[in-house]
Amino acid sequence: MSMDTEKAEKAQLERNANLDGLIKLQKLDSEIARLSEMLDKTLPSEIEELCSSFSNAKEALEKHNQELESIAKIRRDLEATVDDTTASIAKTKQKLTEVKTNVEYRAILSEQENLESKIITIEDRQLELMESAETLIAERNILNSEAEAEERRFQSKKAEKELEITKLKEQLAVLVLDRKQIKQSIEQDVLAQYERVVKSRNGIGISQVLDRTCQGCYQTIQPQLYYQIRTTGNIYQCPHCDRYLYHNEAKNDKTTGLGQNK
Ligand SMILES: [Zn+2]
Known part of the structure; x- marks a missing residue:
């Protein structure tokens, strides 16, 4: 058995040159594969993940802005209706001065009342919309600073990852050169x-x-x-x-x- 060990030790020394080259090559290849995986998959998907939390914050902000815009449009439309209704009221007041019968008078008066109550309803609705807009603006301001913070975080993390990518590419280039050399010994x-x-x-x-x-x-x-x-x-x-x-x-x-x- 000690003869075996002696033989083995001698064999180790006289080992086929191909084997030494292959062992080194395997180490390089495994490391090249690891770095390539990092470069091609791990790091890009990490950057993508960072980007998605940033774009979620931006999306929430965008949604609030859209809601605010639609409220503003409804309010503009209501204001236009109030203007029209006010003009109609002025017209009915003019008509009142020209009525000839009681029936006519009452009809015009009731039309005027209808128009006035329409304005009151619109004004109530305007108040509700104003309150909703105020709440949305307060939320939007919070979302806005969150989105800004997310963006800063994203940009700095992304820069870190990109630096890592640059370094890995340099390492990889060295390994590829080493590999070329080792290959020549096999x-x-x-x-x-x-x-x-x-x-x-x-x-x-x-x-x-x-x-x-x-x-x-x-x-x-x-x-x-x-x-x-x-x-x-x-x-x-x-x-x-x-x-x-x-x-x-x-x-x-x-x-x-x-x-x-x-
Ligand atoms: Zn096997």
């Missing part, structure tokens, strides 16, 4: 296989074997293959998920304490 066909698996296996093309288990698909691999991975430093693929496999002797010993017994 053989073409190995790289092509890795990239195929990355695409079909959720972004992971190489996995560690821990306690005879592939950490990519969590299936157990055969003892013979496990032995070869540990002792030869050659490059192998998981028979279950096709991911490349690597073994980290020190880490296995530390984390499982089983390194020497296997």
